[in-house]
Structure formats: structure tokens, C-alpha cells
Amino acid sequence: MGRLMRRLDALMQDSDVPGELTRLYLSPAHAAAAARVEGWMREAGMKVRRDALGTVIGRLAAVRADAPVVLLGSHIDTVRNAGRYDGNLGVVAAIEAVDRLGGALPFHVDVLAFGDEEGVRFPVTLSGSRAAAGTFDPAALDAVDDDGISLSTALAAFGADPAQAACAAYERGRALAFLEVHIEQGPVLEAERLPVGIVTAINGATRLLVSVSGQAGHAGTVPMGLRRDALAAAAEMIVAVREVGSAQEELVATVGRIAARPGAANVIPGEVEFTIDVRAPQDGMRHAALSEIRRRMSGIAERHHVALTTGRSHEAAAVQCAPWLQERLAEAVAAEGVVPRRLASGAGHDAMAMAALCPVAMLFVRCRDGVSHNPAETILEADADTAVRVLARVLTGLQAE
Numbered sequence: 042m043g044r045l046m047r048r049l050d051a052l053m054q055d056s057d058v059p060g061e062l063t064r065l066y067l068s069p070a071h072a073a074a075a076a077r078v079e080g081w082m083r084e085a086g087m088k089v090r091r092d093a094l095g096t097v098i099g100r101l102a103a104v105r106a107d108a109p110v111v112l113l114g115s116h117i118d119t120v121r122n123a124g125r126y127d128g129n130l131g132v133v134a135a136i137e138a139v140d141r142l143g144g145a146l147p148f149h150v151d152v153l154a155f156g157d158e159e160g161v162r163f164p165v166t167l168s169g170s171r172a173a174a175g176t177f178d179p180a181a182l183d184a185v186d187d188d189g190i191s192l193s194t195a196l197a198a199f200g201a202d203p204a205q206a207a208c209a210a211y212e213r214g215r216a217l218a219f220l221e222v223h224i225e226q227g228p229v230l231e232a233e234r235l236p237v238g239i240v241t242a243i244n245g246a247t248r249l250l251v252s253v254s255g256q257a258g259h260a261g262t263v264p265m266g267l268r269r270d271a272l273a274a275a276a277e278m279i280v281a282v283r284e285v286g287s288a289q290e291e292l293v294a295t296v297g298r299i300a301a302r303p304g305a306a307n308v309i310p311g312e313v314e315f316t317i318d319v320r321a322p323q324d325g326m327r328h329a330a331l332s333e334i335r336r337r338m339s340g341i342a343e344r345h346h347v348a349l350t351t352g353r354s355h356e357a358a359a360v361q362c363a364p365w366l367q368e369r370l371a372e373a374v375a376a377e378g379v380v381p382r383r384l385a386s387g388a389g390h391d392a393m394a395m396a397a398l399c400p401v402a403m404l405f406v407r408c409r410d411g412v413s414h415n416p417a418e419t420i421l422e423a424d425a426d427t428a429v430r431v432l433a434r435v436l437t438g439l440q441a442e
């Protein structure tokens with residue numbers, strides 16, 4: 042096993058829960074992982090610092106101090122009972138790529154290991170990448186975890202200075218690009234037998250909470266034609282969501298949670314609540330799907346004589362990866378003898394926040410069965426190596442400009 046995979050295995054030791062990988066933002070395990078990553082950065086010739094949000098930043102300095110900077114990296118926090126590659130791969134692969142450069146470039150190369158991508162500990166997310174991009178909202182410092190500890194207190198305990206959050210931002214115009222390597226977390230590359238793929242966009246997402254209100258009644262005495270069955274109506278609505286989501290290749294629509302009341306075998310359901318999650322690489326596509334879903338749902342509600350209300354619980358715009366960076370990645374992928382496959386990202390990433398600062402691009406690495414957020418997460422060493430070589434090629438290519 043090569044160094045990159047050994048390092049990813051070593052990071053498994055930094056867990057808040059023995060016997061599994063759980064590494065929450067600003068926890069003791071996060072501190073241990075940050076220290077480990079700093080050691081590897083120094084070994085690769087980088088100068089290391091931490092910013093106000095606890096992001097570890099290693100810099101391979103250019104000869105000229107006033108040179109612009111190219112940013113690489115991903116996150117080292119994890120979900121509970123996580124796999125070892127989500128986030129961590131992007132940090133370790135970036136360090137590996139820097140190590141292979143063999144010297145300074147005409148720009149600084151910063152590798153960033155963000156600490157808050159998964160948003161598990163605090164009701165905030167992307168704190169590190171938002172701060173680096175200059176869009177961090179200081180009100181988030183008051184967010185508290187389940188133990189009542191505020192983000193601000195946790196940062197201080199981590200050795201960071203939350204008062205300096207505004208200074209964590211890179212100077213606009215100095216950052217040339219942000220490049221993130223990440224496992225695909227989906228089955229596309231595996232199905233097409235490709236080790237890596239080039240991300241075109243990070244999908245925008247809308248989440249709705251739908252309430253259907255009918256009339257509860259006796260399951261034995263109310264004739265079918267006189268019922269106002271909220272669950273029967275909701276069932277048709279769920280089918281409609283699936284149909285709309287299936288109508289276009291890059292669109293996805295999901296009903297992930299449903300609750301029916303009163304919830305008894307002999308009672309017609311009077312009240313139903315369910316969620317809808319719609320994602321697409323273009324905001325226009327997502328908005329069109331949402332209006333089609335709403336249109337169909339009102340028709341269904343009318344036929345069932347039930348009332349329908351929908352509320353929006355989450356909204357994130359799609360982020361486009363820079364076409365010129367996609368092109369650079371595609372050339373580097375082709376140079377590795379791999380067909381450049383472009384695909385959208387269904388999951389959110391730090392690159393989403395970094396897009397507020399500079400052009401972003403992502404390289405996906407194939408993962409087994411599309412599984413992530415799960416200890417069963419698996420990648421091939423050869424695929425990770427391909428990603429490192431692609432990254433190094435893109436960096437040296439930028440040098441030629």
C-alpha cells in the first residue's frame with residue numbers, strides 16, 4: 042500500500058468514538074487529525090498555519106511573495122460512523138500532489154483542510170470554506186451544539202481566535218482557483234468503469250415540507266366516495282414527484298420522510314406531512330420541476346378534496362464549475378489515458394462556498410457502489426493515484442501560463 046492510502050488509514054485513528062470514524066468539528070479527534078495533516082504538509086515542504094475557523098492551511102510558497110495563489114483541499118470533519126475517504130481524500134491527495142511538484146511555482150499553492158463541511162456538530166455548515174471565501178456570517182459564532190457549547194467557545198478551546206473570523210478571507214482577485222478532489226458518492230463512474238470524472242456543477246437544492254389535510258374517519262363506516270383521505274392523496278403526490286424527477290437525466294426528486302395521523306389501522310388518515318427534496322445542476326431546471334410538482338399536487342388535492350400547504354425549508358442555488366478549469370482537468374485526465382467524463386455533483390461540497398471567492402473545479406474519484414457516509418466507503422488505490430497525477434498535471438499546466 043502506498044503512502045496516500047496509508048495516510049487515509051492513519052487518519053481513521055483520529056475519531057471521537059472508539060471503534061468507528063466520527064470526527065466532529067473542533068473535537069479532540071479534529072485536533073488530532075489537524076496535527077497529523079500539518080505534519081504531512083511540513084514533510085511536503087509547506088509552511089503551515091491555522092485560520093480563525095480552525096482550517097489548517099499549508100503553503101508551498103512561490104518565489105515572489107506577492108504572487109497569486111491556487112487553492113486546493115477539502116474537509117477533515119466527518120459524519121457519525123463515517124467512511125475514511127469523504128473529505129479526507131481531497132486533503133491527502135492535494136498534499137501528495139504538492140509533494141510531487143518538486144519545487145516552487147509562479148504562484149503560491151495553499152492546501153486547505155476545512156473542519157466544518159458536514160455540519161454535524163453545530164447547526165451551521167461550510168464555516169471554514171465560507172470564512173476563506175469571505176462570506177462567513179459572524180452570527181454563526183453564536184450557534185450552539187447539543188451540549189450548549191457555542192461555536193465561538195469551541196473555537197477558542199481549539200486554539201483558534203473567533204474574533205479574527207473576518208481576517209480568514211483570501212483577498213479577492215489573488216486567488217486564481219480552488220480545486221477539490223472528492224469521492225463521487227454516487228454510482229456513475231463505477232458503472233462506466235472510469236477512475237475519475239470532472240464535475241460540471243454542484244446541484245442546487247430545494248427542500249419542501251408538504252402538509253395534506255383531509256378528514257379522519259372510521260375505516261369501516263365511511264364509503265370510499267365520501268372520504269377525504271390525506272394519505273391516499275399523498276401517495277399519488279409521491280408518485281407525481283417521482284415522475285417529474287425522472288423526466289430529465291440530471292434532475293432528482295425525493296420524498297424522504299412521511300408521517301400520517303392519527304396512524305391507526307382502522308382510521309382514515311386525516312393529516313399527512315411529507316418532505317420533497319429536488320436537486321438539479323441548473324436553477325432553471327430545478328425551478329421548472331418544482332412548479333410542475335406543485336401543479337400536479339394541487340390537481341391531486343382537488344380530486345381528493347383535501348387541503349394542501351407547502352413550505353420551503355431549504356434553498357441553495359446551483360454552483361457552476363469554471364469551464365476553463367473543467368477544460369484543464371479534462372486535458373489532464375485524457376493525458377492519463379482516461380476518457381474525460383463530465384458529471385454534476387448531487388451532494389454539497391466546500392467548493393460550493395469557495396465559488397464566492399474564485400473559479401472552482403472538482404475532480405470526482407470512483408467509489409464502490411456509490412456508497413458514502415458509511416464505514417463501507419471504498420476506493421481503489423490506483424484511482425486515488427490517478428487523481429493525484431491529474432491534480433499535479435493541472436498545477437504544472439497552470440505554471441506554463
Ligand SMILES: [Zn+2]
Nearest residue numbers: 127128158223
Ligand atoms: Zn465530503
